[in-house]
Amino acid sequence: MGFEYHQPSTTAEALELVARFPDAEIIAGGTDLMVRLNKTRRVPPALISLRRVQELTHIENGSGLRIGAAVPLRDVATHPAVAAGFPALVDAIRVFGSPQIRNMATLAGNLCNASPGADCAPPLLIYDALVELRSAAGVRELTIEDFILGPGATALEAGEIVTAIRVPPPPPAARSIYLRKGRVQMDLAITGVAARLEMDGATCGAVRIAAGAVAPVPRRLPRTESVVAGAAAGAETWARARAEAQHEISPISDVRASEQYRRHLTGVLVERSLARLASTNGGGT
Amino acid sequence: MKVEVGFRLNGYEVRAEVEPHLRLLDVLRDTLGETGTKEGCGEGECGACTVLVDGAAINSCLFPVCEAAGTSVMTVEGLAEANGALSPIQRAFLDHGGAQCGFCTPGIVMAGVALLAENPNPSDAEIRYSLTGNLCRCTGYVQIVAAIRAAAVATRGERGD
Numbered sequence: 030m031g032f033e034y035h036q037p038s039t040t041a042e043a044l045e046l047v048a049r050f051p052d053a054e055i056i057a058g059g060t061d062l063m064v065r066l067n068k069t070r071r072v073p074p075a076l077i078s079l080r081r082v083q084e085l086t087h088i089e090n091g092s093g094l095r096i097g098a099a100v101p102l103r104d105v106a107t108h109p110a111v112a113a114g115f116p117a118l119v120d121a122i123r124v125f126g127s128p129q130i131r132n133m134a135t136l137a138g139n140l141c142n143a144s145p146g147a148d149c150a151p152p153l154l155i156y157d158a159l160v161e162l163r164s165a166a167g168v169r170e171l172t173i174e175d176f177i178l179g180p181g182a183t184a185l186e187a188g189e190i191v192t193a194i195r196v197p198p199p200p201p202a203a204r205s206i207y208l209r210k211g212r213v214q215m216d217l218a219i220t221g222v223a224a225r226l227e228m229d230g231a232t233c234g235a236v237r238i239a240a241g242a243v244a245p246v247p248r249r250l251p252r253t254e255s256v257v258a259g260a261a262a263g264a265e266t267w268a269r270a271r272a273e274a275q276h277e278i279s280p281i282s283d284v285r286a287s288e289q290y291r292r293h294l295t296g297v298l299v300e301r302s303l304a305r306l307a308s309t310n311g312g313g314t
Numbered sequence: 315m316k317v318e319v320g321f322r323l324n325g326y327e328v329r330a331e332v333e334p335h336l337r338l339l340d341v342l343r344d345t346l347g348e349t350g351t352k353e354g355c356g357e358g359e360c361g362a363c364t365v366l367v368d369g370a371a372i373n374s375c376l377f378p379v380c381e382a383a384g385t386s387v388m389t390v391e392g393l394a395e396a397n398g399a400l401s402p403i404q405r406a407f408l409d410h411g412g413a414q415c416g417f418c419t420p421g422i423v424m425a426g427v428a429l430l431a432e433n434p435n436p437s438d439a440e441i442r443y444s445l446t447g448n449l450c451r452c453t454g455y456v457q458i459v460a461a462i463r464a465a466a467v468a469t470r471g472e473r474g475d
């Protein structure tokens with residue numbers, strides 16, 4: 030017996046360890062896992078760390094981005110291609126935890142933890158991100174919708190690890206944003222809204238809207254999107270989107286906010302994000 | 315079963331025989347006797363355990379000691395010079411009353427060191443943002459922000475720019 034801390038340096042080695050020690054837990058940044066272990070004073074049989082797996086520590090910028098599962102959020106936010114093409118992700122990382130947390134936490138860990146309020150999930154939803162999963166048997170890719178199944182539940186199977194998050198290149202004229210409200214910065218979101226909008230003159234073109242912390246899983250709001258797509262840009266459309274979003278979500282009341290307040294605030298953020306994206310100097314925060 | 319972990323600590327090579335499930339915080343305090351780094355919450359919220367690993371501020375209560383192997387760790391003990399002369403940021407915390415009970419201070423000072431290494435001329439808003447992960451129950455933060463602002467000036471002065 031005895032606890033072992035494994036530090037593989039290649040993906041192949043990591044997968045071999047994961048297959049060999051089915052009771053071991055995977056650790057990336059540790060910002061969820063270590064809190065859980067510290068709180069319960071539990072020592073798992075073994076940890077398999079991804080931090081030193083070389084192949085997982087890079088961001089590849091080819092046709093879209095491939096963000097390795099061991100890249101800390103801070104390096105995601107400061108990567109020039111992320112800033113240029115995926116500002117909603119930069120917005121999310123900017124409000125994420127603290128500098129210390131951003132130096133450790135990973136995108137893949139944020140999705141694997143599958144919190145309804147995971148801040149990186151709404152931006153990744155509007156960017157059509159794919160989760161790359163690998164096991165000894167091979168590789169598969171899932172959309173965020175197919176990967177996050179419920180609070181704390183994912184499609185990750187035994188013997189599998191997430192090796193990267195892939196994001197296709199954004200449409201050239203699309204603008205995007207993530208707005209979130211928490212009680213204070215160092216707290217989970219009460220609600221968070223990511224939106225991406227393409228304008229066609231004074232008319233809204235393709236639009237994507239996703240919200241976190243207002244349903245069992247972070248999710249797109251297709252009914253709200255259809256209110257906006259093809260409608261005239263302006264206060265009237267934004268107000269209709271706000272009303273639709275308030276109905277479309279299914280929030281709960283908890284210590285952070287009541288259900289009603291979450292509905293109200295999510296509507297406000299939908300309206301505000303669309304207005305900002307459509308204004309001439311929109312985009313960014 | 316214990317394992318040997320070696321890293322640079324404040325410029326010196328250290329090696330320790332440790333239980334591999336321990337956190338860097340435990341080993342710094344209990345094995346190496348460097349008790350400047352504090353444990354507040356043990357959950358990543360308070361920042362009292364902040365140290366730099368390869369220059370990046372992290373919560374040592376969430377950092378497995380095995381991840382420190384081969385890295386360069388800096389704690390509050392590494393700031394003063396060998397003769398005891400304080401670093402500009404330590405001096406500034408004294409001059410501006412940036413510490414009261416002092417429990418949060420080592421972590422806040424290390425967060426400040428990380429900020430100034432990255433941004434030698436931060437605005438007050440940037441200083442406050444950089445302290446999101448550090449709680450102080452005594453000072454009300456005003457003196458802490460003033461101390462870091464002064465440390466920035468002193469550090470730039472020393473570098474002659």
Ligand SMILES: Cc1cc2nc3c(=O)[nH]c(=O)nc-3n(C[C@H](O)[C@H](O)[C@H](O)COP(=O)(O)OP(=O)(O)OC[C@H]3O[C@@H](n4cnc5c(N)ncnc54)[C@H](O)[C@@H]3O)c2cc1C
Nearest residue numbers: 055057058059060061062126135138139141147148191358
């Ligand atoms: C003080 C504090 C503030 C926080 N603030 C925020 C915030 O503002 N917004 C937010 O959304 N979250 C926040 N979090 C939660 C946490 O930081 C994030 O969920 C983070 O992204 C988790 O990533 P990680 O790499 O640290 O995951 P880890 O803790 O390493 O892992 C989390 C879980 O995912 C599994 N896992 C991780 N990577 C993989 C992989 N590649 N393949 C398979 N399984 C994997 C682990 O086994 C574990 O079960 C905060 C946490 C703390 C402690």
Ligand code: FES
Nearest residue numbers: 354355356361375
């Ligand atoms: S003790 Fe590490 S953040 Fe509080």
Ligand code: FES
Nearest residue numbers: 414415450451452
């Ligand atoms: S000085 Fe007491 S907690 Fe900050």
